[in-house]
Amino acid sequence: MEPVRRIVGGRRADTVQRLLDAALEEIRAVEYGELSVRSVARRADVSPATAYTYFSSKDHLISSVVWRKIQETTSAFDDDTDLHQMVRRITNVFADEPELSRACTSALLGDDPEVKRLRDEIGTELARSLTRGLGSLPPTAVNSVTMALVGGLVLSGMGYIPFDDVADRLVDLVNQLQQASGRRGRKR
Numbered sequence: 001m002e003p004v005r006r007i008v009g010g011r012r013a014d015t016v017q018r019l020l021d022a023a024l025e026e027i028r029a030v031e032y033g034e035l036s037v038r039s040v041a042r043r044a045d046v047s048p049a050t051a052y053t054y055f056s057s058k059d060h061l062i063s064s065v066v067w068r069k070i071q072e073t074t075s076a077f078d079d080d081t082d083l084h085q086m087v088r089r090i091t092n093v094f095a096d097e098p099e100l101s102r103a104c105t106s107a108l109l110g111d112d113p114e115v116k117r118l119r120d121e122i123g124t125e126l127a128r129s130l131t132r133g134l135g136s137l138p139p140t141a142v143n144s145v146t147m148a149l150v151g152g153l154v155l156s157g158m159g160y161i162p163f164d165d166v167a168d169r170l171v172d173l174v175n176q177l178q179q180a181s182g183r184r185g186r187k188r
Helices: 010-029 037-044 048-054 058-075 083-095 098-107 113-134 139-157 163-187
Strands: none
Touching (some): 037 058, 058 083, 083 098, 083 139, 098 139
16 A cells, blocks of 8 residues: 555655655654645655645655554564564654654644545554454454554653553553453353
């Protein structure tokens, strides 16, 4: 799934990648409120019109950076990657880029249709990855764990809990769900 409004290839794909790279650099350099598609375009050495061809808003641009980071991270998971490793790698995306964490907390809440599309893609990808790491838990438990992960990321992005704590807390939650699921299963 491409983060941009239309599928691109060749030189256009290079332009999109330059814009995404420039957006990450811009996030590191300025506060989110000061960031704009124009400032990112300037940093990427493309015209604002070109940037707006691919990204409808700064929220869309930042959401696209997050989507790419999530895709890169989850594509590295294999059958031997356990839940704790998965969550740790996902949280490291944001722990390693605190400016991105703060920016995406705002960007992903935007009402831009392109942001909504990416927000749905990110949620689906996180749920898919977690499902692999959770094994035999029922779908309702997987949904709860996904919600807990997203909530943990938001709380960490806001500075309430360290990113390093999210993986440990999520594994504790899964252990509790597995114990509860096992108890219910034995009672029936």
